[in-house]
Each structure stands twice: as structure tokens, then as C-alpha cells.
Amino acid sequence: MDEHELPPDQLETVELGDYIRVVRERKWIIVASVFVVVAAALIASFLSTPRYRASSQLLYKVSNLDMALTGARVFEVRDLNRELQTGVGLVRLNTVAAAVAEQLGSSRTPGQLLDMVEVRPDGQTNLITVSAVSIYPDEAAQVADAFGEEFVRLRREADRQVVAEARQLVQDELQSLTRTEAESDRGLMLADKLKQLEILESMQTGGYEIVQTATVPGSPFSPQPLRNGVLALAVGLVLGVGIAFLLEYLDRRIKDEESLQREYGLPVLAQVPLVGKKWLGPGDVRSTAPIGFATPEGSTLESFRTLRSNLQYFEVDRQLRTLLVTSALPQEGKTVTTVNLGFSLALSGSRVIIVEADLRRPMVHKYLGLGNEVGVSSILAGTHTFAEAMQLLRVDDFAPPDSRRSGRDQSAANTLMQKNLYVVTSGPLPPNPAELVASEKMADLLVQAAEAADYVLIDTPPLLLVADALALSSHVDGVLIAARMRNTTVDEAREVRTILARASARTIGVVATGVPRGKRYYSRYGGYAGYGY
Numbered sequence: 218m219d220e221h222e223l224p225p226d227q228l229e230t231v232e233l234g235d236y237i238r239v240v241r242e243r244k245w246i247i248v249a250s251v252f253v254v255v256a257a258a259l260i261a262s263f264l265s266t267p268r269y270r271a272s273s274q275l276l277y278k279v280s281n282l283d284m285a286l287t288g289a290r291v292f293e294v295r296d297l298n299r300e301l302q303t304g305v306g307l308v309r310l311n312t313v314a315a316a317v318a319e320q321l322g323s324s325r326t327p328g329q330l331l332d333m334v335e336v337r338p339d340g341q342t343n344l345i346t347v348s349a350v351s352i353y354p355d356e357a358a359q360v361a362d363a364f365g366e367e368f369v370r371l372r373r374e375a376d377r378q379v380v381a382e383a384r385q386l387v388q389d390e391l392q393s394l395t396r397t398e399a400e401s402d403r404g405l406m407l408a409d410k411l412k413q414l415e416i417l418e419s420m421q422t423g424g425y426e427i428v429q430t431a432t433v434p435g436s437p438f439s440p441q442p443l444r445n446g447v448l449a450l451a452v453g454l455v456l457g458v459g460i461a462f463l464l465e466y467l468d469r470r471i472k473d474e475e476s477l478q479r480e481y482g483l484p485v486l487a488q489v490p491l492v493g494k495k496w497l498g499p500g501d502v503r504s505t506a507p508i509g510f511a512t513p514e515g516s517t518l519e520s521f522r523t524l525r526s527n528l529q530y531f532e533v534d535r536q537l538r539t540l541l542v543t544s545a546l547p548q549e550g551k552t553v554t555t556v557n558l559g560f561s562l563a564l565s566g567s568r569v570i571i572v573e574a575d576l577r578r579p580m581v582h583k584y585l586g587l588g589n590e591v592g593v594s595s596i597l598a599g600t601h602t603f604a605e606a607m608q609l610l611r612v613d614d615f616a617p618p619d620s621r622r623s624g625r626d627q628s629a630a631n632t633l634m635q636k637n638l639y640v641v642t643s644g645p646l647p648p649n650p651a652e653l654v655a656s657e658k659m660a661d662l663l664v665q666a667a668e669a670a671d672y673v674l675i676d677t678p679p680l681l682l683v684a685d686a687l688a689l690s691s692h693v694d695g696v697l698i699a700a701r702m703r704n705t706t707v708d709e710a711r712e713v714r715t716i717l718a719r720a721s722a723r724t725i726g727v728v729a730t731g732v733p734r735g736k737r738y739y740s741r742y743g744g745y746a747g748y749g750y
Contacts, residue, residue, distance in 0.1 A: 243461035250457030258449030267437035271358035274429035361431035372423025384414035480710035486726035487524035509615030521561035550730030551699040576650035579643035592644025655688040690722035
């Protein structure tokens, strides 16, 4: 296992705090989702036409009259549930709907009337409920009653027709008998059966009767703004949280210290607060706001004090005289980290040299307002010596104004007068920067710088764009990575980690830049450094 590789069980650990962070950071998405869904539900509710529902109830009742009269079942029901389901289907017949339209004198078609009606068996009872929905309360009640009445009439006529057919058969047979045959026992039996069937026919009800007529509803059942609003609130919350976590899943940016440490497999040595929205100022010009320390108690100064202190823990076995600073991609704060770390080390009394090894897009001289006519490229080309290329930078010009007058910083101020920060800018941009950076002359330049200073900080191009930083990694004592929060992605971090591991570079840690103010954590290695900011 690589020395920077974390155990597999620590690579994808999700805790309750991660869920809370997602909800907190994307709360406006959740709020917007709730607002939109609730607003849409309420608007739809208030703009919807009120609808009324009225219901009537039918009772299926088994009669024993046929058994009493004939001694046999004429209409025997073996499955009550099947009978009720059949009744439900019969209520919605087109013939019933047509009869309803004729009874009510309605201008609606049978199909439209059927669309208004809902029929269902009522639980485990013998009841069938007929409900009608309309924008007019009176019409809803009339339609519900009319469907019940027409269904009962249809069933009654159907059952009477069955009995009538049997009665007609008996009557025809009786009329075919002679007078003598009619007075016989058989004739008398047929005459008795005819009377029974006549009585049975007149008593047929079809098995159903209306036990509850529909009443005109006093208020609409739809819309219900309060109920719809509550449901919309729940739906909006679920939808908003779902969208928030979906965006979080699709968002590959690193947002917290734990993720940064996990993906790089390195300790986070310091967290540098966000200064402005971008490192770029107006007109795509590099802003100087992130450079230097405005006050002795400033959070930026405290961050680099923490970084300076944490670096000491890596000097137990091997001194960090040359430190390479790089990043995955541009605008992640590597140059800001290099310069401000140089200031912090110089304020502590160390002699520091910053070497601009980015021969493609150098920024150190722009941040510090230095000339760039002579620099690293001039030394490598042999036109100037290392001493001629160094430029003195007075650290007190970038230090807190009160640091020289404050009693606690008096010793640092006295040292500041004697030891300052030196900078070797990039010099004129060469046509072959990769070859120059990887040359033996560049290695010799770093050796000269290390002999002349306590610390040499080397600003290099982004690691994922060019191989310049990788070529220099074998000539330095340590590599420091700058990663901007909410900018560096998980994939970029893993790629940088893999590249440095393959090169066997001594990568000591990560500096988290662009951290929103008020969201800084205690440094894992800096004790109480950063407390209160």
C-alpha cells in the first residue's frame, strides 16, 4: 500500500454530518422547491372550478318469496361478492345511462353521464354506493339518484320478465286443455301454479332497493387548498431534498476538510480564508488582496502561522529547506500560498527565497509588483548569475502595520530589519520551458538557493497541465499542494495523488484555500492555531 493511501474502509465513509452538511449548504434549493410546489398547488386549488359529490346507496336483499310460493328457488345466489360486483357493472351500463339522460332531460350524453359516476361495493356489506360528481350540487344529487333508480328498475324488469315467461308457458298449457282435462288434478295444479307465478311476478324487486337517497352537498369536496397545501409541502420537501442530494452526487467538487484529506491521502496543514469571490480581480487582472497580512490578528496571517508551525513537524528526520508548491489546476491559490508562506517564514526570522519556476504563466512578479526582466530563465540561459537575479522584498511592506510597534511582535520586527525575503522571478518566457525546468542547471539553481537561505519556496505550474512540477519534485525536500475548496474535484485530487505517488515525491500535505469565512476548523496538527477566526 502506498504511504499516502488510506485504508479502503476510510475512502467512502458517509456520516450523519455529511447529510446535515448537504441540507445546510443546499438549503435554498430545498426552500425553492417547497415554495414552487406549494405555490403551484395553491394557485391550482384557487383557480380550479369547485366540484361537488353526492351519493346514494343501494341494498341487495335476498327474498324468500319464491321458496314460499313455489317451494323452489327461482333466483338463487351462491356468491354474494360476485353478485355485488355484477351489480356494480350493471349500474354503469350504457342503457342505464341513456335512461338517466331521458329521465333527467339532460343535455349530457350517456358517456358524459357515465364519466360523472363512480360505483363501488361498500366494504363487506350488501350495500352498493353510487356517487356522482358535478360542478353543480343539484345535478350531482339528481344524477346519483337517477342511476340508482334506473338500475333498480332494470333489475326489477329483468326478473319480472323471467317469471313472466314461466307464467306464459303455464298459461298456454292450461288454455290447451279441454274442459274435462282442466277439471282434472293436473288442470287444477296448473291453475294453482299460474296464480302463484302471477303473484311472484308482481312481487319481483330485482333484489335491490334504494335505502339512502342522495342529498345536495352544501360544500365542494374539491379543491381543498389547506389539504393540498400540506401535501404540496411534504412533496416539495421530498423533492427538494432529493434534488439537493442528486446535485451533491453529481457535484464532484471537494467541499470540506475531511473530503480533502481523504481524497489526497494527506493531512490538511492549513485553511486559508476566501478573499473575494475569485483570485482574479476586475478585468481578469490578478488581485493583490490575497497577498500580505492586513492586521496582526487577521485570519490570513493566522492561517499561514498555522502552516508554518505544522511544517516544523515534518523536519524531525529531515529538514525542509526546499519546498515545492503546486496545484492540480490554475486558480487554486498555489502562488498565493507560496508568497504568503514566504512572508510568514520571514516574519519568524528565517531567510527565505521564493523561486518562480512557472516559466509559462508566471504570477509572482505581478502579485509583488516586481520587475521580470531578469530571473530564472536568465540564470538557466547563462546571461546572469543567481545573485544578480535575486530581488530583495521588504517583508514589513506586506506585514501588519502594528507589528513593529506591538510589544509581542517587537522581537520579530527587529529580526525583520535584518532578514528579508528574496525573490527570483521567472524572467523572460523561454520557448522551451519544459526542457529548462528539467535541466541540470535548474537542479544547480535550487542547490544554490538552498545554500543561501533557510527556506526555498518554489512556485510551479499546475501538475495536471504540464510535467514541470513533477520534474522538480525529485530535487526538493517536500511538495505542498494547494487545493481550492469547492473548486478542486475528487477526480483531480485522485489523479494528482496517483501522479505524485508514481514519482515517489515526498508530498507532505495540502493547503485548503478559498475557505468561506466562519467555516474554518481547528487544524488537525496545529493545536489551537486558528482558534477564534
